[in-house]
Amino acid sequence: EAGVAQSPRYKIIEKRQSVAFWCNPISGHATLYWYQQILGQGPKLLIQFQNNGVVDDSQLPKDRFSAERLKGVDSTLKIQPAKLEDSAVYLCASSLPDGALGTDTQYFGPGTRLTVL
Amino acid sequence: RKEVEQDPGPFNVPEGATVAFNCTYSNSASQSFFWYRQDCRKEPKLLMSVYSSGNEDGRFTAQLNRASQYISLLIRDSKLSDSATYLCVVNSGTYKYIFGTGTRLKVLA
Numbered sequence: 769e770a771g772v773a774q775s776p777r778y779k780i781i782e783k784r785q786s787v788a789f790w791c792n793p794i795s796g797h798a799t800l801y802w803y804q805q806i807l808g809q810g811p812k813l814l815i816q817f818q819n820n821g822v823v824d825d826s827q828l829p830k831d832r833f834s835a836e837r838l839k840g841v842d843s844t845l846k847i848q849p850a851k852l853e854d855s856a857v858y859l860c861a862s863s864l865p866d867g868a869l870g871t872d873t874q875y876f877g878p879g880t881r882l883t884v885l
Numbered sequence: 886r887k888e889v890e891q892d893p894g895p896f897n898v899p900e901g902a903t904v905a906f907n908c909t910y911s912n913s914a915s916q917s918f919f920w921y922r923q924d925c926r927k928e929p930k931l932l933m934s935v936y937s938s939g940n941e942d943g944r945f946t947a948q949l950n951r952a953s954q955y956i957s958l959l960i961r962d963s964k965l966s967d968s969a970t971y972l973c974v975v976n977s978g979t980y981k982y983i984f985g986t987g988t989r990l991k992v993l994a
Binding site for chain 1: 904927929930934977982984
């Protein structure tokens with residue numbers, strides 16, 4: 769079974785530029801998450817989708833970050849304009865879940881490492 | 886108080902040792918709990934999930950104490966390859982996952 773795919777793996781941009789990340793979850797997974805992980809910290813949830821609807825975006829800096837999940841499959845996360853403090857790894861994860869025990873496990877993609885100069 | 890707290894370590898232990906990490910959580914309604922392993926510059930990978938009192942998989946044992954609101958991870962007979970960061974994750978409801986900051990483990994030869 770294919771895992772969660774993300775691209776690009778690495779991105780270097782200047783501050784105030786724009787950047788977009790792409791995620792393709794595991795086939796059949798209804799829930800998709802975007803996390804930001806700053807060096808030395810645990811992942812922080814940015815946004816959670818259930819199919820193509822937003823469940824939680826309370827920690828998404830909406831003045832500069834946006835995300836969409838059209839058709840309930842792939843998702844893109846955009847930052848516009850980027851700031852120095854956005855340098856981090858952006859992780860995408862997916863999970864079923866269908867209510868049955870054990871189906872709420874999250875599976876992570878390899879992440880996109882963003883450096884803002 | 887943070888929703889999920891872990892001792893960041895590092896824990897430096899010799900090969901063959903037994904080591905245990907604790908993770909405390911604040912939401913008493915939390916339903917499920919996970920330990921993930923994260924290697925340097927890699928994504929988190931599921932190590933164990935805990936839904937009731939505990940779980941065991943080979944050298945790894947996770948235990949849940951709902952009364953005191955903590956979960957623990959015990960690693961027996963540590964290997965060099967166990968060196969990593971161990972992330973505690975709590976599902977606080979509606980599949981909302983809260984991550985701890987992680988505990989760094991280094992197993993020494």
